């Protein structure tokens with residue numbers, strides 16, 4: 001049930017030496033989810049986990065339902081009735097097992113943030129968890145999701161009845177009715193976090209963040225987490241990612257720079273509005289175009305902005321990874337002039353920082369505000385660069401730091417990502433316009449190769 005132990009440097013961003021001067025070496029935080037069923041707790045915990053992994057903080061979810069399902073895989077609503085002693089006993093056993101594993105996980109030094117995903121619906125339960133953690137030097141952060149919007153609850157019920165293992169193979173209507181009854185049983189004893197718990201660190205999200213109450217946030221990681229959580233929304237939307245069209249530098253196999261588009265890159269810029277339409281943007285939907293501040297992305301988005309009238313924003317944070325002294329060189333030239341650097345980058349591409357430039361880790365740090373803004377936004381198309389796109393893509397697909405810098409992202413291809421409650425759906429739309437390939441495999445002879453279709 002444990003995630004693999006991360007390599008030590010994976011969260012050095014938050015260690016004593018980090019650029020914020022934050023001392024969090026021995027920080028341990030237990031995020032205790034609170035809320036009735038169908039309030040989006042697992043969704044919030046899942047997204048927060050993905051965010052923490054992306055910024056390099058080892059985290060793990062302990063879902064009490066998973067422990068309960070070991071003995072009771074398909075319980076009917078009556079199992080959750082507080083006056084059912086057998087149900088009560090088994091549910092208590094499940095939370096105790098989850099708590100033991102969670103404490104063991106911290107004790108073995110496996111991570112910094114653990115989520116206890118359950119309803120944790122009474123003050124007594126929360127006091128017990130708080131004490132268990134406090135005794136072991138673990139901070140608690142209670143995250144309560146409350147909701148009185150029928151629409152949001154219904155959508156969540158719909159999602160749960162179709163995805164929860166509790167209802168696998170059951171008639172969806174019967175499942176939905178049973179799930180409503182389960183919620184009623186929880187409502188009999190549910191106590192919201194109130195004044196009497198004001199000594200705890202907590203955040204209350206009312207109707208998926210339309211109102212947020214924050215109490216006593218003490219440390220840096222909790223404040224980042226709370227900021228992230230309060231930006232989440234669940235309105236349906238998509239995010240489109242595209243690299244700029246082929247550039248003059250791409251043609252010459254040079255990295256970095258600020259060159260213009262090639263003739264084929266220009267053709268891609270003209271084709272982009274049609275490609276976007278083909279990918280299925282709902283008629284009348286609002287969309288914002290984000291580019292970097294470099295010419296090749298601005299030129300690529302030019303027709304998109306002119307033809308559609310969509311709002312456009314240029315972000316410095318979306319500029320390509322800074323290759324420092326290697327800017328303007330080909331990979332072959334880098335291998336010749338800086339052989340040790342070239343080998344070091346191949347060895348650990350995520351952490352390698354170009355002399356006078358950046359690493360992928362640096363790019364992820366500067367992209368954090370972009371991710372926050374993306375979580376708050378609805379439809380967005382991002383026209384950016386190979387390395388930046390890899391980092392954003394890694395966030396949505398929970399891709400590891402080892403894998404993401406090596407990912408192949410072809411030019412002249414539009415990627416459409418549609419986030420759902422339990423994962424991100426992806427579609428790719430390729431323009432029929434040839435381009436060089438700028439992808440280089442680990443240990444290769446370091447040359448941009450001509451694409452097979454050019």
Ligand SMILES: O=P(O)(O)OC[C@H]1O[C@@](CO)(OP(=O)(O)O)[C@@H](O)[C@@H]1O
Nearest residue numbers: 243250255256320323385386387438
């Ligand atoms: O990290 P690697 O794989 O070198 O890829 C990043 C490189 O991609 C390139 C193309 O080779 O980006 P871009 O899409 O902006 O042209 C280089 O400018 C940049 O240095």
